[in-house]
Amino acid sequence: MSAKKQITQQDRGMMLLHEDISRVIPKLAVPTIISMLITSIYNMADTFFVGRIGTAASGAVGVIFSAMAFIQAIAFTIGMGCSANMSREMGAGHLEEARGFVSQAFFIALGMGVVVSAVGLIALDPLVRLLGATETIAPHAKAYATYILYGAPFMMSSLVLNNLLRFQGLAAYAMVGIGIGGLLNMALDPLLIFGLGMGTAGAGAATAISQAVSLAILLTITNTRSDTMHVRLRDFHPTRSTVWRMLYNGFPSLGRQGIASVATIILNNVAAQWGDPAIAAMSIVSRYTMFINSAVVGFGQGFQPVCAYCYGAKAYGRVRKAYIYCVKVSTVILLVLAGASMLLSGNIVQIFRNDPAVIEIGTTALRLQLLTIPLWGFYTMSNMFTQSIGLGGRATVLAAARQGIFLIPMLLILPALFGLTGLQLSPPVSDVLSVLLSWVIVRRTLAAMKEMPGDGQAK
Helix, strand or coil, rough: CCCHHHHHHHHHHHHHHCHHHHHHHHHHHHHHHHHHHHHEEEHHHHEEEEEEHHHHHHHHHHHHHHHHHHHHHHHHHHHHHHHHHHHHHHHHHCHHHHHHHHHHHHHHHHHHHHHHHHHHHHHHHHHHHCCCCCCHHHHHHHHHHHHHHHHHHHHHHHHHHHHHHHHHHHHHHHHHHHHHHHHHHHHHHHHHHHHHCCCCHHHHHHHHHHHHHHHHHHHHHHHCCCCCCCHHHCCCCHHHHHHHHHHHHHHHHHHHHHHHHHHHHHHHHHHHCCHHHHHHHHHHHHHHHHHHEEEEEEEEHHHHHHHHHHHCCCCHHHHHHHHHHHHHHHHHHHHHHHHHHHHHHHHHHHHHHCHHHHHHHHHHHHHHHHHHHHHHHHHHHHHHHHHHHHHHHHHHHHHHHHCCCCHHHHHHHHHHHCHHHHHHHHHHHHHHHHHHHHHHHHHHHHHHHHHCCCCCCCC
């Protein structure tokens, strides 16, 4: 490693450990917020442009979203698991161990992406049926899913590199790769869907191409700059211990994204009894609320490198201070965005699909969801906090809470009792229950941290 690279990494460590919380977290968060917003916008772009084709096509995007969530779940399990370990090793001064986690993350993600792609393409027809596609939605869903599966190795690898760069305090580099890919996706959607007449398949192809471009950019940045830890095949020597550490710290992401995929499958199957408009409406609401929450997730991703590095350096007071600061800021952000969205809720669903049935179902669901969205700040930061400090068990419980422990039972109980209204109520009810569970877990974690020996830094 060159002297320049050593100095750069040391300076970055000093920034994470000593710079004022209210400066360093926003500095790291702004690029990730931009990346998250662009990603959410191009996800909504798929919904918007495909919605011009018809209600069944719009429903297909919602159906395949659960498959994309599963692909992302595997990627985040690997990426977050290795990145958190890498950052803590850097904080402890163990650079060789940190480099090992970088290469391990990339090559495992690439291999898993190939496996997911092959299995999904072989079982495409039963897959879209399992995901909740109706007879009218299925042809659109298969056309869209084919290209999404082709792009799975690129998607998983780019997400892993994005996480690795963020946890090195290099969020701006991560933003470049994700941002350019997202902008390309938005440009390709109308060209492929309408210009080349590919229809729903064009939206999937646009996503796959943009993911491949993102991967190329992120890998180039990772392996050519002097201030990054490079991906090198010679550093890829996974052991039982390192794989276990990756999985233990990555399981919360699997819980969050993987169970979200299962919950979406159940939601689509439950919504199917009210027809394609219900599936399309709930998909639109999900995409839009994800857009709102993307700003908070991006802000939390600015918090995670500080949290993991300072915990590795035993600066527990600074970890507590950073967590509390992020909860306050994220809650304010969500209050503002939810309030503005409530005022415009009657028009938001119509933008994506101008179908009276879709608008009626979606507007009610959106308004109910907006009532509990401000709670997502506390819930999201609590999950990121426990994951970043290595409490994989608690973080997994929190990650699984909203979309699994509570939402899945609500989807099975409330629609049976209250019909369509029960379906619309299920997500906000699960939000309230998830926050209550988060409060219990985080309160105990913070109390235990106060008793741990460290430098007591809380600047």
